[in-house]
Amino acid sequence: MTWPAGWIAEVRDDLDAAQRRDPAARSRLEVLLTYPGVHALLLHRISHRIDAAGWHLTARVMSHAARMLTGVEIHPRAQIGHDFFIDHGMGVVIGETTIIGNGCHLTQGVTLGGTSTRREKRHPTLEDNVMIGAGAKIIGAVTIGEGARIGAGSVVVSSVPAGATVVGVPGHIIAYTNRTNETVERLPDPEWDRIDALERRIATLEAQLTAQSPDVRSAAVRDMEPRVEGLTR
Numbered sequence: 001m002t003w004p005a006g007w008i009a010e011v012r013d014d015l016d017a018a019q020r021r022d023p024a025a026r027s028r029l030e031v032l033l034t035y036p037g038v039h040a041l042l043l044h045r046i047s048h049r050i051d052a053a054g055w056h057l058t059a060r061v062m063s064h065a066a067r068m069l070t071g072v073e074i075h076p077r078a079q080i081g082h083d084f085f086i087d088h089g090m091g092v093v094i095g096e097t098t099i100i101g102n103g104c105h106l107t108q109g110v111t112l113g114g115t116s117t118r119r120e121k122r123h124p125t126l127e128d129n130v131m132i133g134a135g136a137k138i139i140g141a142v143t144i145g146e147g148a149r150i151g152a153g154s155v156v157v158s159s160v161p162a163g164a165t166v167v168g169v170p171g172h173i174i175a176y177t178n179r180t181n182e183t184v185e186r187l188p189d190p191e192w193d194r195i196d197a198l199e200r201r202i203a204t205l206e207a208q209l210t211a212q213s214p215d216v217r218s219a220a221v222r223d224m225e226p227r228v229e230g231l232t233r
């Protein structure tokens, strides 16, 4: 497709993506007029073409203007697929060598950033249908596999397999989406299991102590309780 026709098709596609993913969106016109993430994306689609035509400085100035208008910074050379949506937008940063597949969904405050200072592929690659929650930071030339979900506030510094749900700092996998039937299968949490086992063991020891010698047990509990309260307060 030639560039204006191609761009118009992309605009329609991007407006539809926003309407599909945001239950608050009522019409394409509302999305076009009031969604900064969509504005940033439409301007990026233009600056990306200008950059590819060799007008690098013009493309950078345009992306800078888009950032001032929308709070979303997308480097003109970032490669973004179809059906992409940035919800709310403010504070999103998408670096130069980022590659984003089709059907991805980002929310405000997401960083797709680099860790290297060399001119090489140093930003993340998102495969198709990746969702990244508010404020999550994905840094380095890592790959986020197809259909993966990254929880709000996570920091991801290594690649994530397809279908995984990642939360926390640093991000760790808590579940996988079974793509044959779309059900989410939770993984065991070893840290929590260990704390749980320790609690049960303490309860057993307390019971044994009480059975053997109630006085020793009450002295031990008297000694421990203020400290435990201090920890849980």
Ligand SMILES: CC(C)(COP(=O)(O)OP(=O)(O)OC[C@H]1O[C@@H](n2cnc3c(N)ncnc32)[C@H](O)[C@@H]1OP(=O)(O)O)[C@@H](O)C(=O)NCCC(=O)NCCS
Pocket: 087, 088, 107, 108, 132, 133, 134, 149, 150, 151, 152, 153, 154, 165, 166, 167, 168, 174, 184
């Ligand atoms: C990661 C996410 C996709 C998981 O959703 P889900 O599959 O429905 O998972 P649940 O909400 O059932 O949570 C599963 C577990 O992960 C924990 N969890 C969920 N999101 C988390 C997060 N962002 N950080 C840390 N832990 C998180 C929950 O507390 C729960 O733990 P528990 O089983 O010990 O109680 C979702 O929580 C998320 O962060 N979505 C992003 C939403 C967002 O950014 N909205 C902004 C819109 S503008």
